[in-house]
Amino acid sequence: MTRSIRSRVCAGGALVAALVLAGCTPGAEPDPLTQGWETQAAVAWTADDRLLSAPAVADGVYLAYVVGEDASTAMVARDLATGTELWRRPTFVGNDSPDTEHGVAVTRLEDGTWSVAVLLPTSGENAAYFGTFAALDLHSGESLSPGLSTTLLWGTRPTVCGDTFCVTAAQADTEYETQKSLMFDLADGGSLVPTTGADAPFLEGGQMLGTYVSVSDAAAGPEQLRYGRGGEYRWTRPYADVFGTGTTSAAGWAWKDAESDLPLLGVGLAFTATAADDSKPYDVVVDYGSLRFVALDPDSGDTVWEHQATAPCDFTTGLVDPVDGVLTLCRFASGSLSWHWNGTSAEDVSYDDFETDLIGVDAATGKVLWEVPFGGDTTSIRSADEGGTSYLAGPRVPMSLDGVVTLVDPKDGSLTPLPPKARLLCTQPAERPELIGPFNASRPTAYRLAPVLGLCASDGTRDADATVTAGTTAVAGLDDEDYIVLNLVDGVTALKPRD
Numbered sequence: 001m002t003r004s005i006r007s008r009v010c011a012g013g014a015l016v017a018a019l020v021l022a023g024c025t026p027g028a029e030p031d032p033l034t035q036g037w038e039t040q041a042a043v044a045w046t047a048d049d050r051l052l053s054a055p056a057v058a059d060g061v062y063l064a065y066v067v068g069e070d071a072s073t074a075m076v077a078r079d080l081a082t083g084t085e086l087w088r089r090p091t092f093v094g095n096d097s098p099d100t101e102h103g104v105a106v107t108r109l110e111d112g113t114w115s116v117a118v119l120l121p122t123s124g125e126n127a128a129y130f131g132t133f134a135a136l137d138l139h140s141g142e143s144l145s146p147g148l149s150t151t152l153l154w155g156t157r158p159t160v161c162g163d164t165f166c167v168t169a170a171q172a173d174t175e176y177e178t179q180k181s182l183m184f185d186l187a188d189g190g191s192l193v194p195t196t197g198a199d200a201p202f203l204e205g206g207q208m209l210g211t212y213v214s215v216s217d218a219a220a221g222p223e224q225l226r227y228g229r230g231g232e233y234r235w236t237r238p239y240a241d242v243f244g245t246g247t248t249s250a251a252g253w254a255w256k257d258a259e260s261d262l263p264l265l266g267v268g269l270a271f272t273a274t275a276a277d278d279s280k281p282y283d284v285v286v287d288y289g290s291l292r293f294v295a296l297d298p299d300s301g302d303t304v305w306e307h308q309a310t311a312p313c314d315f316t317t318g319l320v321d322p323v324d325g326v327l328t329l330c331r332f333a334s335g336s337l338s339w340h341w342n343g344t345s346a347e348d349v350s351y352d353d354f355e356t357d358l359i360g361v362d363a364a365t366g367k368v369l370w371e372v373p374f375g376g377d378t379t380s381i382r383s384a385d386e387g388g389t390s391y392l393a394g395p396r397v398p399m400s401l402d403g404v405v406t407l408v409d410p411k412d413g414s415l416t417p418l419p420p421k422a423r424l425l426c427t428q429p430a431e432r433p434e435l436i437g438p439f440n441a442s443r444p445t446a447y448r449l450a451p452v453l454g455l456c457a458s459d460g461t462r463d464a465d466a467t468v469t470a471g472t473t474a475v476a477g478l479d480d481e482d483y484i485v486l487n488l489v490d491g492v493t494a495l496k497p498r499d
Contacts, residue, residue, distance in 0.1 A: 036470035045493075058106045096156050119133060119157055181195040213257045222240070263305075265295055269288075284338060287335075384451070424455065432448065473495075
C-alpha cells in the first residue's frame, strides 16, 4: 500500500501497475528487442469508464471502481470476453485518503461463491460520512450480506483477507475515532466480527499503512508504528525511531508487508512546511536525503537492514516485487522536491539538484549487489502530471537514462537501450475528479484516479498514433495468451489472447 509524497496537501503520484490481466508471466518472455514490435495486438472490446481503480479479473468477470455522476462512484462488472456490462452498483469512497489508490476486493468465499466487497452509499444528513458494507455476488451484483444493509460504518474501503473480506471501521453508534479491524462473516445474512486467525490484520485506533502495519492516532502523542496481526499488536516502535528524526506518515509512505518470505519493506520520509492549515497557502520542501528504505523483522519489529536516501525511483507508485530476490531502487545523492499550496491545490512543483544512482538490493539481507550512475535525469522520478514518465515494467525495468528508455536487468544491473521502433506503455497526465466523502470535512476533494496509460517511444516522447504490439506487452511482462485489460487514454481496452 502506498500514499503519495504529497498526499497531505495535494493528490500526487502515479501507479505503474495501471492494468489488470487474467494471467502474468513472471518467467521467460519473448525478447522485445528482436521481435514483436510489428505484431499488432487485437482489440476484444472497449469501454468509456473513467477508472478509479486498476481493473481486476476473477472467474471471467472484469471489475473496476469508476467515476459516476454528481461526484459519485460505482463498481462496474463486465464480461471479460465481450465487455458486456453485467451490473453496476453505486459505491461510497470511505474515509481512505483521497491519494490512497482504490483497490478492488474480490475473492472466493468459504462456501465457494465468488464475491466483491464494497461500501454502499447512504442517505440523509450523514451521507457524506457513513456507508454500509456489502458483499456482492460477482456475477449478479446482488447482495450476499442483507444483514448489514442498515449498519452505518465510518471506515475504509474493504480489502481481501483470506477467503473473506476485512474493513477498518467504527459503527455509527460507537466512538467513531477508534476504528477497528473487522471481518465479514457470511453466516445468517452476513455480519462484521472482530478479525480472527493468525493471518488476520488487527487495528484498534489509528490508520492502516499496509496490510498489517499501522500508525497510532496523532492526538495520542508521538506517532507509533505498529504491526497488528492475529488479534494483537506484535510490536510497537516510535515512528521516528524507524525512519529518523522529523519523519512522519503525513509526509507519505509505502509498505509491502504481506509476503511471508520477506522482511516488512517500507519507505518513510520527512518534509518541511511553512504552515499546517490546508485551507491557507503555504510552501513545502521535501529533501530526498530524508527518504529511508527499511526492512523490519515481522515478529520483533527490529530493523533487519536499512538504506538512507533510498527508495523506488518514483516511490508513489508503491513498492514493486523483487525479481529473483533483488529490489531495483534509486539512491539519491542529492535532490529536493518543492511546491506551493495555494489553499486548494499544489502549484509551482519543482524537482531540483538531483543526482541519482540506480542500485540492486538483496531483499533479504540489504546487500547492494550492483549500482549504475543515473545522473540528474528525473523523468522516471516525476509523476506524469509533472512531465515525468513511469513505464509498465516486467522482469526488466524500463528507466529513462539520458533521454533514452533503457531496460535494467535487476539480477546484475545490465542496461539494454530499446530500439527506435519500440513503443512502451507509459503513464499519462489525467485530471482528478472531485468526490465527496468523509475526508476534508465532506467538501468536494480531488481523488486519485487509476493511472491512465498511453504509448511512448524509446526516447520517452508520447506517440498518440501508436498501437499496442506483442513487444509492448512483452516489455510490460504481460501474458498475451490470456485477455489483457488496459486503462488507455482512449478508454478501457481489452486485448484478445494471442492466437
